[in-house]
Amino acid sequence: MLTVCHLYPTLLNLYGDRGNIIAFVRRCRWRGIPVRVREVNLGETVEFKGIDFLFLGGGSDREQGILTGDLRRHASALAAAIEEGLVILAICGGYQLLGLYYQPLVGPEIPGLGILDLYTRAGTKRLIGNVVIETKLDGEKVRVCGFENHSGQTFLGNIKPLGRVLKGYGNNGRDGFEGARYKNVFCSYLHGPLLPKNPALTDHLIRLALARRGMDCPLSPLDDSIEHLANKVMLNRLGVAKG
Amino acid sequence: MGIRLTAAILAGKAAYCVSRLGGGKGSSLPGVVALRIYPGILRVLAGQVENGAIVVTGTNGKTTTNNMLARVLESYGNRLVVNREGANLMNGVTAAFLKESSLRGCLNRHWALLEADEAAFPYIAEIVKPRVVIVTNFFRDQLDRYGELDKTVSLIRTTLTKLSSAKLVLNADDPLVAQLADTGLPRVFYGVGVPTGGKEAGGVTREARFCPYCGENLSYRYYHYSQLGAYRCAGCGFVRPRPDVEALGVEVVDGVTRCKLRVGKKVVSVTLPTQGFYNVYNALAVFGAGVQLGIAPGATAGSLTRYVPATGRLQEFIYKGRPVYLNLVKNPAGFNESLNLLCSTREPKDILIALNDNSADGRDVSWIWDVDFERLQERREILRFVCAGRRAAEMALRLKYAGVPVQRIAVSPGFAAGVRQVLEGNGSVVYLLATYTALWPVEKILRRYAKESNVADRLPSLSHSS
Incomplete structure (x- = not known):
């Protein structure tokens, strides 16, 4: 039984983010892998040891302010779980939160959880639009698409990006990187939501979660024609379709 | 000048x-x-x-x-x-x-x-x-x-x-x-x-x-x-x-919505020639404006009884004797209300969803993942979902992950083919749900085949009470 945890679903659920949970759960169930979802809200306790896949979504500034304090209680336990291989997908606000700090346009910097070596600065222009990035999953190049909408510009320290931007802005619109990746943590600015039309990434996360529980076996294939069609529509439109 | x-x-x-x-x-x-x-x-x-x-x-x-x-x-x-x-x-x-x-x-x-x-x-x-x-x-x-x-x-x-x-x-x-x-x-x-x-x-x-x-x-x-x-x-x-203007009772029967309203101290009954709970809110807003403008509530009620919906606001057409409804969808709250409406009966139906992502629709279509399509997975009376528009595939994907069997999902990006396909379905009613820039082309194509029906013609007369 895999346990999926949606952290602060009422606060961090912008731009259809829950679609990521839906995709992870469906693709497990279609293969007969038992899975359940736990939602953890403000003030509730969470035991990271019992979780296989943790999802951190994005929120509006106000919502993010409310939860940062609450999440700080969990910071050291979360850091330990990450070192031990917990599979995490963090989108947008959730991504920024795992970093060192957020520097607003005015006022002092807001400390993050300080788990990942990256920081975010508020930009004056919102970075909005469809994005395609290229990432490597198990050595294979995959084109991942989504929609970004953020004013924060993120810069990576000693940490790998999730991928290279083919179309769109990515982390900051300057260095050509998108997202971040550390151990089994995947961070990205891509909404859309990210997982449904990028099934290779979803399956990669499922495999990592199973492997962490000692079930290191290939996943049975699914008919992904609608997934690939949805992905291809955007790749074609942005002129970055392969072949 | x-x-x-x-x-x-x-x-x-x-x-x-x-x-x-x-x-x-x-x-x-x-x-x-x-x-x-x-x-x-x-x-x-x-x-x-x-x-x-x-x-x-x-x-x-x-x-x-x-x-x-x-x-x-x-x-x-x-x-x-x-x-x-x-x-x-x-x-x-x-x-x-x-x-x-x-x-x-x-x-x-x-x-x-x-x-x-x-x-x-x-x-x-x-x-x-x-x-x-x-x-x-x-x-x-x-x-x-x-x-x-x-x-x-x-x-x-x-x-x-x-x-x-x-x-x-x-x-x-x-x-x-x-x-x-x-x-x-x-x-x-x-x-x-x-x-x-x-x-x-x-x-x-x-x-x-x-x-x-x-x-x-x-x-x-x-x-x-x-x-x-x-x-x-x-x-x-x-x-x-x-509230100064308040609905005290709402009832939808045979495609018309009847409600009892209190306007200040006065109580009026109003019959709206349309379905959709959200139209009660629209009517209440009009009564509210009436209060600000000094219009008697009874007169407002009388006018609303003869209201004819604008394009894509649950506009009713007839195709081969079957009702066809065209409704605009543009955000999760409105889409959920449309789903409420089409789940309110068990008659067999065919549905077209036309999803565009031009700037007037919102270029980000991720909002469809906030719509509660999961409630449709057990609705066997929905015979077919035809997905059209620039993001037809994305719509089909959403339905698939909501648990709708893929055999019932068709992807037809072009509007003309999509509208024809849904009209030729085997259900007894057809719903066409379209985002803003998809609405006009869908309506135009629909008019080639179907005739608009005037709902107000078959309305009961209006009743007052005070």
């Missing part, structure tokens, strides 16, 4: 003719052209309207509310400027004035009834200086254009504080709207005063979970849909205000 004004009007009217000849609606293009030639044209035309402007803003219900109110005012012999088709940015509003203006720029109208996009409201309101502002509700909509909902609300608040002579008509059931009362302008509240069996939307599309004043969780006695309901903040005491 006079020459430029005339030139702008001429060019605008010419653009209208060209647009109509080309099969368009001429609802925006004339405004684009005229504003380019003479940017001050809206101020000149709006300044001539005898009684001033009434502006409807908010996320959902603007077009219907505006058109219902037009019906009421016209029944008193008023001549109006109305942007009926829902073109609600600066261009569309300007086009509505151009249509009624003489070539010299003279306008002989009693009222301007304008719906304004939330983001365009500040600009439009600054120019037309509305006498009455109706705010319907705030839901997540087209976020890539606006940033975030909080920002939209605060822009509207700032604009209202600058309109010293405006009166407000506010939805009491939406905490995000009700808070606008603190602008200090004279206001009338409207709301639905009895539980209607709505569920909390699973914490999914509810926007206003937190008190706008102190950030505490709002607690609800009941919900109608999304964040609309009877709320109270335990932190600071912010509470749903008592």
